[in-house]
Amino acid sequence: MALVNSVHYEFTRKALEAGRNVIVEKPFTLTVAEAEELSAMARERKLYLFEAISPLHTPNFCMVKESLKKIGPVHFVQCNFSQYSSKYDRYLQGDIAPAFNPDLGGGALNDLNVYNINIVIGLFGQPTATQYFANCGHNGIDTSGVMILSYPTMTATCTAAKDSSSPSFILIQGEKGWIHIPTPANEFGSVEIMRQGKLTSYRRNAYESRLAHEFIDFKDVWEKKDYKQMEAWLERSVEVVKVMK
Incomplete structure (x- = not known):
C-alpha cells in the first residue's frame, strides 16, 4: 500500500506497537522527533526497522x-x-x-x-x-x-x-x-x-531491478539476526532526517 510521506511515522509506529518488523519508504519521517522515537521503539522492542534507500545497498x-x-x-x-x-x-x-x-x-x-x-x-x-x-x-x-x-x-x-x-x-x-x-x-x-x-x-549491480539488493540485505540481516547492522542503518536514517530538517 502506498502512503503519503506525512503518515510514514504514524503507520510505522502502529506496526512497531503491534510487534511487527517494518520496511518504511523514504523519507523515513518528516521530523527529527519522529525519527528518534521510531528508532527508540525498534531498539526497545528488538524489532527490525529498515528504511528503503536502494542505492546504498548496491x-x-x-x-x-x-x-x-x-x-x-x-x-x-x-x-x-x-x-x-x-x-x-x-x-x-x-x-x-x-x-x-x-x-x-x-x-x-x-x-x-x-x-x-x-x-x-x-x-x-x-x-x-x-x-x-x-x-x-x-x-x-x-x-x-x-x-x-x-x-x-x-x-x-x-x-x-x-x-x-x-x-x-x-x-x-x-x-x-x-x-x-x-x-x-x-x-x-x-x-x-x-x-x-x-x-x-x-557495472557491478547483479540485478536489473534496483530494489533487489536492498531486500536481499534486509533478508540476510533478519535471518542472521545481525541487529548491529540494522542499528547502523537506522542511525544513518536518523542522521539524514536531522540534515534535512
Missing part, C-alpha cells in the same frame, strides 16, 4: 565507498537528481497532488534530494553544517532546490528538481582523480573512475 555504491581513498583527499561532491514531474503541469493549474502538497510532506527535498543526501552521508558521514536553498511554488512547496553540506575539507552540493529536468549524475572530485555516477541517485546503475589518467567503467 555493489556499485560499495565499490565507490572503497575507492574514495584511491582518489582522495576528496574536496568537492556534486549530486543532481532532476526530472520534470508528471504532476507538475497539473500543479501549475491548481490541481495539487500529494507530491506538491507541503502538508503531506511533498516537495523536491523529500522526494528526490533525499537520495542525494543519503548517498553523501553514506559515503562521508555527518556534515558540520548544512543550508538549503529552495525554489518554491505558489503554495510554498519546494519544486526544486540545492542542499549544501559542509565538511572540514570538503563541500557537497545536492540538487533536485521536479519543475525542470537535466542529466542526473553524481561527481566526486579528489586530488588524485574523480568518480562519476552517470545515472540518477536512486539507480546508481554504473560507475566511472578516473585515476592516473586512466578511465575505468564498472
Whole structure:
C-alpha cells in the first residue's frame, strides 16, 4: 500500500506497537522527533526497522565507498537528481497532488534530494553544517532546490528538481582523480573512475531491478539476526532526517 510521506511515522509506529518488523519508504519521517522515537521503539522492542534507500545497498555504491581513498583527499561532491514531474503541469493549474502538497510532506527535498543526501552521508558521514536553498511554488512547496553540506575539507552540493529536468549524475572530485555516477541517485546503475589518467567503467549491480539488493540485505540481516547492522542503518536514517530538517 502506498502512503503519503506525512503518515510514514504514524503507520510505522502502529506496526512497531503491534510487534511487527517494518520496511518504511523514504523519507523515513518528516521530523527529527519522529525519527528518534521510531528508532527508540525498534531498539526497545528488538524489532527490525529498515528504511528503503536502494542505492546504498548496491555493489556499485560499495565499490565507490572503497575507492574514495584511491582518489582522495576528496574536496568537492556534486549530486543532481532532476526530472520534470508528471504532476507538475497539473500543479501549475491548481490541481495539487500529494507530491506538491507541503502538508503531506511533498516537495523536491523529500522526494528526490533525499537520495542525494543519503548517498553523501553514506559515503562521508555527518556534515558540520548544512543550508538549503529552495525554489518554491505558489503554495510554498519546494519544486526544486540545492542542499549544501559542509565538511572540514570538503563541500557537497545536492540538487533536485521536479519543475525542470537535466542529466542526473553524481561527481566526486579528489586530488588524485574523480568518480562519476552517470545515472540518477536512486539507480546508481554504473560507475566511472578516473585515476592516473586512466578511465575505468564498472557495472557491478547483479540485478536489473534496483530494489533487489536492498531486500536481499534486509533478508540476510533478519535471518542472521545481525541487529548491529540494522542499528547502523537506522542511525544513518536518523542522521539524514536531522540534515534535512
